[in-house]
Amino acid sequence: MSKTILSVEDLGISFGSNHVLKSVSFEVREQEVLGVIGPNGAGKTVMLNILSGILSPTRGRIVFLGREISKMKITERTRMGLGRTFQVPRPFGNMTVYENILTGGVYGRKIAEEEAAAQAKEILALIRLSARRDDLAGKLALLDRKRLEIGVALASAPKLLLLDEAAGGLTNSEVAEILQIVREVKDRGTSVIWIEHVMQTMLEGTDRVMLLADGRDILCAPPADLMRSKEVGEVYLGAEADE
Numbered sequence: 438m439s440k441t442i443l444s445v446e447d448l449g450i451s452f453g454s455n456h457v458l459k460s461v462s463f464e465v466r467e468q469e470v471l472g473v474i475g476p477n478g479a480g481k482t483v484m485l486n487i488l489s490g491i492l493s494p495t496r497g498r499i500v501f502l503g504r505e506i507s508k509m510k511i512t513e514r515t516r517m518g519l520g521r522t523f524q525v526p527r528p529f530g531n532m533t534v535y536e537n538i539l540t541g542g543v544y545g546r547k548i549a550e551e552e553a554a555a556q557a558k559e560i561l562a563l564i565r566l567s568a569r570r571d572d573l574a575g576k577l578a579l580l581d582r583k584r585l586e587i588g589v590a591l592a593s594a595p596k597l598l599l600l601d602e603a604a605g606g607l608t609n610s611e612v613a614e615i616l617q618i619v620r621e622v623k624d625r626g627t628s629v630i631w632i633e634h635v636m637q638t639m640l641e642g643t644d645r646v647m648l649l650a651d652g653r654d655i656l657c658a659p660p661a662d663l664m665r666s667k668e669v670g671e672v673y674l675g676a677e678a679d680e
C-alpha cells in the first residue's frame with residue numbers, strides 16, 4: 438500500500454456552542470483522491486480551512502509529510518506542499534489568467550519569475566486555458582474561473598491539493614472537464630481531497646470517499662460502496678432509508 442501523506446487525528450472545532458467538528462480522523466495516501474461528502478453546514482469547508490491554516494482547531498492533530506502542522510502558518514503550509522481552491526473562486530479579476538498563475542508560483546513557492554513562467558505555461562495547458570492566457574480573469578465564465586482556481590492552486594506545486602466544490606454549479610459536460618483535470622493532477626503524483634456535492638465527480642473521480650456528518654467521519658470507503666451504504670441513506674434521506 439502506498440505511503441500516507443496526511444494523517445488527521447481526532448480533529449475538532451467549536452464556534453462558541455456550535456460544535457461543528459467533534460472528532461474527525463482520516464488519512465490520505467500518496468497519489469490518492471479522497472472525496473468528501475456531507476450535508477450543507479456539515480463542516481466540510483471548515484475542515485479545509487483548518488487544514489490550510491485559516492482556522493485553528495480546538496482539538497486534534499494534523500500530520501502532513503511527517504510533520505505536525507496544526508500550529509504552522511498558512512504560507513509555511515503552502516511551501517510544504519498544501520494547495521487549495523475556494524468554494525467561491527476568487528482570482529484577481531483585473532489581472533490576466535497568466536498573471537494570476539504566475540503570481541501563485543512566485544508567492545506560493547518563492548521561485549524566480551523565469552521558472553514560474555515555464556511552470557505557468559505547463560499549468561495553462563493542463564487546465565485548458567492556454568488560449569485564454571491574456572484574458573482578464575474577471576471576464577471569465579464559470580467553468581474557466583473554476584479551471585483558473587485550480588491552476589492558481591497548482592502554481593504552488595502542491596503535494597496535496599484541497600478542492601472545495603471545484604465542480605459546483607457546472608453542467609454535466611463541464612463537470613467532465615474538471616474530472617479530467619483532476620485525473621491529470623493525480624497522474625502527476627499529487628494527492629487530492631475533493632469536497633463535492635456533485636455525485637458524478639465522487640463516483641468517477643475518487644479512490645475513496647468520506648462521509649462527514651454530525652461532526653464526525655461517519656464512514657470512509659470506495660465510492661460505489663459508500664454511495665450504497667446505509668449510512669449515506671440515513672444522512673441524506675433520514676428515516677425514509679429504513680422503510
Ligand SMILES: Nc1ncnc2c1ncn2[C@@H]1O[C@H](COP(=O)(O)OP(=O)(O)OP(=O)(O)O)[C@@H](O)[C@H]1O
Binds near residue numbers: 481
Ligand atoms: N469562521 C466561522 N465562525 C463561526 N462559525 C463558522 C465559521 N465558519 C463556519 N462556521 C459554521 O460552521 C458550520 C459549517 O460550515 P461549513 O461552511 O464548513 O459547511 P459545509 O459543509 O462546507 O457546507 P456547504 O456544503 O454548504 O458548503 C456552519 O454552521 C457555519 O455557520
Ligand SMILES: [Mg+2]
Binds near residue numbers: 481482524
Ligand atoms: Mg462548504
